[in-house]
Amino acid sequence: MKCRFAVVAAALAVLGLPCLSRAQSATFTFGGQPNPLTSTSLQTEHCSEMTSWNGIPALNPDGTPNIDNPFPYNMGDICLQIYPSAYTDIDVPWQLGFPNNGFLQQCAPTVWGPLVFDGSGAQNIAGSTATQTFTSSGCYDGDNTTITATVNYVVVSRRFCHYICKTSYANQVTGGSGSVVNEPTP
Numbered sequence: 773m774k775c776r777f778a779v780v781a782a783a784l785a786v787l788g789l790p791c792l793s794r795a796q797s798a799t800f801t802f803g804g805q806p807n808p809l810t811s812t813s814l815q816t817e818h819c820s821e822m823t824s825w826n827g828i829p830a831l832n833p834d835g836t837p838n839i840d841n842p843f844p845y846n847m848g849d850i851c852l853q854i855y856p857s858a859y860t861d862i863d864v865p866w867q868l869g870f871p872n873n874g875f876l877q878q879c880a881p882t883v884w885g886p887l888v889f890d891g892s893g894a895q896n897i898a899g900s901t902a903t904q905t906f907t908s909s910g911c912y913d914g915d916n917t918t919i920t921a922t923v924n925y926v927v928v929s930r931r932f933c934h935y936i937c938k939t940s941y942a943n944q945v946t947g948g949s950g951s952v953v954n955e956p957t958p
């Protein structure tokens with residue numbers, strides 16, 4: 773973080789100390805999202821709750837709260853905006869020291885890599901799985917914050933019949949993992 777408070781910057785200048793900032797980084801995993809074909813939401817922004825930070829899960833394998841989780845009431849989430857413009861919002865626990873107390877919004881540009889299907893899967897075969905990586909930067913206040921993540925999908929389908937039958941396919945987010953890094957401007 774930069775020295776943003778004039779009093780702090782002035783005090784450091786009087787003492788002859790430089791205003792130093794440090795790089796921050798954290799790794800995360802996130803959960804899935806509702807089936808887009810049965811969801812009642814027409815939004816194009818979809819959010820997933822974080823399931824771990826820096827390898828510490830929010831829940832134990834049996835579903836009970838993890839007492840070692842340092843962020844029990846603030847795990848945060850990641851929101852992926854696809855249309856009409858691609859950007860990402862991420863809510864990082866404030867304790868990790870990212871700009872704006874971790875609320876990093878409208879990180880743009882978000883650049884998506886190709887959607888890669890596993891094995892013999894395809895976009896029109898229900899149950900096929902795929903991954904896609906993205907990188908997003910320019911979060912919040914111009915600090916050099918970059919989010920990189922891999923999103924996991926499963927192809928879901930829904931069959932509609934009214935005189936004729938039609939099957940629609942969509943990619944449902946099942947989770948993913950990534951990192952967020954802030955390299956402050958010197």
